[in-house]
Amino acid sequence: MGRIHPSVTFLALIASLPLSRAHDHKGDERIKDGDYISYEPIDAILWLHILSMILAFGILYPLGMVLGLTRNRFHVPVQISATCIAIMGWFLGHGHDGRQFEDGNIHSVYAPFLGLGVVSQVGMGIYLKLHLERGWNGRVRRVVVRIHKVVGIIMPIASWVQMIFGGITALGFCHTHHLGQCLAHFIMGGSFIAYAIVMTLMTLVGQAWLRRQGRAPEFWDSLVIAVWGFVNTFTEHRWGQPWSHGDYQHTSMGIVWWCAGLLGLWLSRGRNGEARRNLIPAIVIFLTGWAMSSHVQHLEFSTRVHAVFGYTLMAAGLSRMIEIAFVLKDRTSRPNGEPSTFQHLPPYLLIASGFLFMGANEEQLQLLFDSGVDHVSYLLVLYSLAFLLYLFVQILIHIYSTNTTEKKETGSIGVRSGNTGRRRPELAPIETRRDGEEYELEGLISDDEERLESALTRVGEGSPPLKEGRA
Numbered sequence: 001m002g003r004i005h006p007s008v009t010f011l012a013l014i015a016s017l018p019l020s021r022a023h024d025h026k027g028d029e030r031i032k033d034g035d036y037i038s039y040e041p042i043d044a045i046l047w048l049h050i051l052s053m054i055l056a057f058g059i060l061y062p063l064g065m066v067l068g069l070t071r072n073r074f075h076v077p078v079q080i081s082a083t084c085i086a087i088m089g090w091f092l093g094h095g096h097d098g099r100q101f102e103d104g105n106i107h108s109v110y111a112p113f114l115g116l117g118v119v120s121q122v123g124m125g126i127y128l129k130l131h132l133e134r135g136w137n138g139r140v141r142r143v144v145v146r147i148h149k150v151v152g153i154i155m156p157i158a159s160w161v162q163m164i165f166g167g168i169t170a171l172g173f174c175h176t177h178h179l180g181q182c183l184a185h186f187i188m189g190g191s192f193i194a195y196a197i198v199m200t201l202m203t204l205v206g207q208a209w210l211r212r213q214g215r216a217p218e219f220w221d222s223l224v225i226a227v228w229g230f231v232n233t234f235t236e237h238r239w240g241q242p243w244s245h246g247d248y249q250h251t252s253m254g255i256v257w258w259c260a261g262l263l264g265l266w267l268s269r270g271r272n273g274e275a276r277r278n279l280i281p282a283i284v285i286f287l288t289g290w291a292m293s294s295h296v297q298h299l300e301f302s303t304r305v306h307a308v309f310g311y312t313l314m315a316a317g318l319s320r321m322i323e324i325a326f327v328l329k330d331r332t333s334r335p336n337g338e339p340s341t342f343q344h345l346p347p348y349l350l351i352a353s354g355f356l357f358m359g360a361n362e363e364q365l366q367l368l369f370d371s372g373v374d375h376v377s378y379l380l381v382l383y384s385l386a387f388l389l390y391l392f393v394q395i396l397i398h399i400y401s402t403n404t405t406e407k408k409e410t411g412s413i414g415v416r417s418g419n420t421g422r423r424r425p426e427l428a429p430i431e432t433r434r435d436g437e438e439y440e441l442e443g444l445i446s447d448d449e450e451r452l453e454s455a456l457t458r459v460g461e462g463s464p465p466l467k468e469g470r471a
Contacts, residue, residue, distance in 0.1 A: 036102045037172035043098030050166065052089035056082045057114075057159035059392070065152045066396045070403035076125065083122060090115070099170070107162070107169035114162050117155055124148040160190070164358075173363045182361050184236075184250070189358030191228070192313075195221075196350035197393055203339050203347075204397050210332055214275055217332070219268035221281035226261025229254045253291055260284045277330045282320035289313030289353070302365045304375045309356035316349035344390075352386035 030038040042050075060082035067075040090111075101108075124144050133141055164186055168174050174182035202210065202217050210217065232254030236247060264280035293310025297303045319342070324330065327342050334340060359382050368378055 030100050031102060035172065036105070036175055037170070038100040039172075040099045042170065043096055045092055046096040046098060049089050049092035049096060050170075052085050052092065053166070054163065056086040056089060057155075058163060060085065061159060062156040062392075062396060063399070065156060066400050067403075068152055069149070070400055072403055076129070079121070079125065083118060086118060101169055101172075105169045106174075107165040110162055110165055114158055117151060117158060121148065121151055121155065124151075164190070171364070171367065173361065178361075178363055182363070185361040186358050189354040189356075192350050192354035192357065193389070195224075196347040196354065196390075199350070200347045200390075200393055200397065203333075203343055205401050207333050207337065210275075216268045216275040216277050218264055218278050218281050219275070222261045222264025222268060224261075225281060225284055226258045226265065229257025229259070229261055232257060249291065249295065253288060256287060257284060260287075275332075277324050277328070277332070279321050279324060282317045282324065284317070285320065285350075286314050286317030289315075289317060292357075297365075298362070299365060299369055301369045301375050302360065302362065305356065305360045305365060305379065308375075308379055309353060309360055312349055312356060313353040316346050316353055319349060320346040348386065348390050351390050352383055355382045355386050355389075 030040065032038075060078055064075055064078040064082055067078055124147065127144055128141070128148065168182070168186075199217075233251055234254075236250035236254060260280050260283065264278060264284075267278040267280060268276055270276045289310045289312070291310070292313060293307045295303075295306050295310070297306055323343055323346060327340055328334065356379070359378070
């Protein structure tokens with residue numbers, strides 16, 4: 001117990017630090033009427049805030065989540081480091097000069113909720129680190145473990161949302177009549193990225209889960225597509241207002257999605273109820289890309305970016321069709337269980353499509369056009385971000401699969417694993433019946449040992465010993 005006191009004290013100190021709100025923008029005369037930022041350069045302190053928050057919430061907390069799921073001994077040190085960096089970044093965000101932002105912006109409004117998630121994780125981590133397991137603590141601990149796990153999984157998603165809000169706030173985007181298209185771009189783009197991550201998880205570590213569920217991956221794809229199509233059908237147009245060119249395109253795309261989703265759900269089950277692969281979700285992705293590639297914009301710069309986004313999404317759908325029909329040949333995975341090289345192409349293209357669509361909102365493209373940036377350079381930067389995110393996803397999945405594999409291979413004897421740091425199940429109590437012990441040890445006795453025991457028994461009974469045969 002004494003070994004954990006320093007870490008518990010340190011975690012309690014972190015949790016007790018106040019969340020400062022000393023930097024007040026109210027009445028800042030540098031923000032002009034009708035604007036939302038002061039159009040001054042971002043100073044060094046604010047850049048440190050941005051980089052520290054990306055490091056804490058974008059890298060370390062997701063890494064800590066994976067280490068926590070595998071009960072790795074580095075889980076607590078990583079989470080402590082992330083929390084310290086996040087607190088430093090919080091204070092930096094309220095102590096900068098240079099560009100100023102309006103009060104009540106979405107980034108500052110959302111920050112306390114994210115901070116509450118961090119504080120709750122730290123508090124639950126302290127409680128679990130104390131290993132209080134007697135009495136009512138035994139029941140409470142099981143509940144806290146589950147909540148700690150759920151909140152830990154939610155934190156990377158919540159952190160992603162906050163980083164998006166930070167970029168929007170820093171540039172003064174997504175206000176008044178720009179809000180609708182801004183939400184559409186960021187929500188749909190984020191959905192493509194989330195879809196790619198789930199697809200990667202199912203390919204690399206989700207095969208056992210799919211077998212337990214008795215469903216093909218296209219069942220879940222089609223379900224989400226159908227639900228999302230219904231939502232788009234009735235939300236893309238503001239009812240009571242005149243129909244525009246964009247309303248027709250987005251609403252018709254929603255109709256295609258839910259129609260195709262229903263068909264995909266039907267085709268995902270065979271005649272006898274078995275799981276079957278189908279190409280419907282991939283076709284929907286291809287059709288969506290085709291529609292977006294011909295989506296005319298006000299700026300030529302924007303039209304070219306949307307076209308490349310559409311071509312990338314079409315490539316993602318086409319590669320998914322090839323993967324299902326020709327690489328896997330309607331199977332869920334390859335016979336050896338290892339993914340082929342080609343199977344990395346669809347999720348990467350989906351991640352790239354997500355970044356391209358998020359970066360195609362009209363305010364951002366107008367800013368780039370006014371700055372003299374050409375569309376090719378901009379698109380290459382977005383493709384680079386997609387490479388980095390897919391690399392990070394691969395690293396996290398590798399850490400998870402490696403730790404879980406080592407945990408299974410090291411057995412379940414009541415000692416602490418040196419590779420994963422996980423406390424293995426305790427040994428059976430001493431009062432276990434002897435017949436139970438003999439049953440557990442029965443499979444550990446080899447044939448040679450049985451013959452030797454039989455020979456010794458015969459010697460004790462006065463019979464001549466048996467000669468030891470060759471194995």
